[in-house]
Amino acid sequence: MIEISHVNKWYSPTFQVLTDCTTSVNKGEVVVVCGPSGSGKSTLIKCVNALEPFQSGDISVDGTKVNDPKTDLPKLRSRVGMVFQHFELFPHLKIIENLCLAQQKVLGRSHDKAVAKGMQLLDRVGLNEQAQKFPAQLSGGQQQRVAIARALAMDPIVMLFDEPTSALDPEMVSEVLDVMVDLAREGMTMMVVTHEMGFARKVANRVIFMDRGEIVEDAPKDDFFGKTRSDRAQKFLSKILSH
Amino acid sequence: MFANLDFDVIRRALPYLFYEGMTFTLTLTGLAALGGLIFGTAIALMRLSGFKILGRIAGVYVDFMRSLPLVLVIFWFYFLVPYIGQWLTGASRPISVGAFASSLITFIMFEAAYFSEIMRAGIQSISRGQPAAANALGLTYAQTMRYVVLPQAFRNMLPVLITQTIVLFQDTSLVYVLSITDFLGAASKVAQRDGRLVEMYLFAAVVYFTISSIASFGVRRLQARIAIIR
Ligand SMILES: Nc1ncnc2c1ncn2[C@@H]1O[C@H](COP(=O)(O)OP(=O)(O)O)[C@@H](O)[C@H]1O
Numbered sequence: 001m002i003e004i005s006h007v008n009k010w011y012s013p014t015f016q017v018l019t020d021c022t023t024s025v026n027k028g029e030v031v032v033v034c035g036p037s038g039s040g041k042s043t044l045i046k047c048v049n050a051l052e053p054f055q056s057g058d059i060s061v062d063g064t065k066v067n068d069p070k071t072d073l074p075k076l077r078s079r080v081g082m083v084f085q086h087f088e089l090f091p092h093l094k095i096i097e098n099l100c101l102a103q104q105k106v107l108g109r110s111h112d113k114a115v116a117k118g119m120q121l122l123d124r125v126g127l128n129e130q131a132q133k134f135p136a137q138l139s140g141g142q143q144q145r146v147a148i149a150r151a152l153a154m155d156p157i158v159m160l161f162d163e164p165t166s167a168l169d170p171e172m173v174s175e176v177l178d179v180m181v182d183l184a185r186e187g188m189t190m191m192v193v194t195h196e197m198g199f200a201r202k203v204a205n206r207v208i209f210m211d212r213g214e215i216v217e218d219a220p221k222d223d224f225f226g227k228t229r230s231d232r233a234q235k236f237l238s239k240i241l242s243h
Numbered sequence: 244m245f246a247n248l249d250f251d252v253i254r255r256a257l258p259y260l261f262y263e264g265m266t267f268t269l270t271l272t273g274l275a276a277l278g279g280l281i282f283g284t285a286i287a288l289m290r291l292s293g294f295k296i297l298g299r300i301a302g303v304y305v306d307f308m309r310s311l312p313l314v315l316v317i318f319w320f321y322f323l324v325p326y327i328g329q330w331l332t333g334a335s336r337p338i339s340v341g342a343f344a345s346s347l348i349t350f351i352m353f354e355a356a357y358f359s360e361i362m363r364a365g366i367q368s369i370s371r372g373q374p375a376a377a378n379a380l381g382l383t384y385a386q387t388m389r390y391v392v393l394p395q396a397f398r399n400m401l402p403v404l405i406t407q408t409i410v411l412f413q414d415t416s417l418v419y420v421l422s423i424t425d426f427l428g429a430a431s432k433v434a435q436r437d438g439r440l441v442e443m444y445l446f447a448a449v450v451y452f453t454i455s456s457i458a459s460f461g462v463r464r465l466q467a468r469i470a471i472i473r
């Protein structure tokens with residue numbers, strides 16, 4: 001579903017943020033990406049839907065090359081759901097309008113259809129009573145669940161998550177993870193940047209460990225937690241698991 | 244000196260002052276603010292676009308407009324617009340556009356320079372995550388601006404935009420150089436005709452002061468409300 005091969009990216013001539021990154025996410029797979037802050041996880045995941053350009057290598061999603069200038073990026077992105085660390089709901093729009101905007105403007109759905117779909121997804125994340133509120137009136141956990149629903153409203157073929165719980169108060173983390181676990185169990189293809197190793201243990205097929213712009217470890221979940229090979233990954237794991 | 248003032252002249256001139264003068268002033272203010280906002284937003288988008296040349300052109304335009312006295316621009320434009328029109332349409336003679344159209348175009352062009360700076364600040368006040376989220380949903384650049392970025396920028400900047408419009412409201416009185424009958428022009432004509440300069444100019448000052456004060460008060464209320472919502 002996602003093929004990343006030999007991707008190199010520089011933010012400036014002297015600063016290489018991604019070095020020869022190669023990996024893939026198959027249909028129905030859940031791949032967790034972890035690694036120290038600043039290691040390039042966000043940058044890599046943003047390359048997948050071309051929010052960030054890269055200088056060499058290839059990425060394709062469902063057979064479409066994202067770095068091909070001829071690719072219709074808005075169309076490709078509309079099929080790739082993305083959830084951000086800071087939710088990024090549109091603060092000037094009501095919750096239901098947040099869910100309807102792209103359905104109507106990008107997919108061309110009618111207002112009624114978009115609202116019906118939006119309400120169905122709000123119901124799914126347990127927030128249908130908040131439909132008429134504005135984002136600022138919701139808690140962080142609720143906002144992130146709305147953000148997930150907003151992405152799902154586009155019927156994506158794959159979902160990208162960039163540290164979806166790291167801006168949340170601890171007591172709100174599980175309500176978001178529960179939604180994500182359900183999604184994974186239903187067979188959604190997911191690439192998830194997170195340090196929630198409990199989530200990785202539960203639903204991940206593979207775990208990728210990044211450090212200084214490189215993919216240092218890319219292993220099936222059981223191998224990763226069983227016999228982590230690299231020193232760097234070992235150090236990192238012991239640090240976050242001790243919390 | 245106040246003993247022989249005749250304030251009744253104001254009462255008699257009221258219909259003329261307001262139906263003719265104030266109507267013109269408010270129409271010009273409203274249309275110029277609207278046009279300046281649209282044109283100014285376009286300039287702001289040019290300056291923030293990735294295209295260096297576009298940004299430079301917009302930047303030069305803004306600096307140029309802001310370094311000229313408004314009254315001079317009004318004056319020059321009045322004489323130049325017919326020739327620009329002739330040049331644009333290829334007509335054989337200068338195109339007469341009338342004082343109203345000429346002054347409206349002038350104010351739109353002039354205000355656009357100021358509104359563009361306000362909108363630019365407004366757009367820059369929005370975190371980069373917002374357009375990223377919009378793009379990630381498949382919205383195009385134009386849709387992202389139209390539905391996500393500009394509405395927020397406009398809301399954040401509304402108090403400043405209104406304040407600038409109050410300044411514009413006062414500045415429209417400069418059309419006197421074209422002998423146009425705006426509110427001040429109307430007051431001035433009555434003043435000259437009846438020899439009642441003190442009364443009429445006093446009254447005009449009171450009217451400008453009152454309208455501007457009410458608008459400023461509204462802005463402060465609005466600012467307080469926006470501060471709560473954030
Ligand atoms: N737009 C940018 N311009 C320049 N440097 C950036 C930019 N975004 C991120 N970086 C740098 O790139 C590195 C990787 O960032 P990021 O991908 O956000 O890492 P992570 O998500 O793993 O914390 C960091 O050193 C960061 O400071």
Ligand SMILES: [Mg+2]
Pocket residue numbers: 041042043162163
């Ligand atoms: Mg990050």
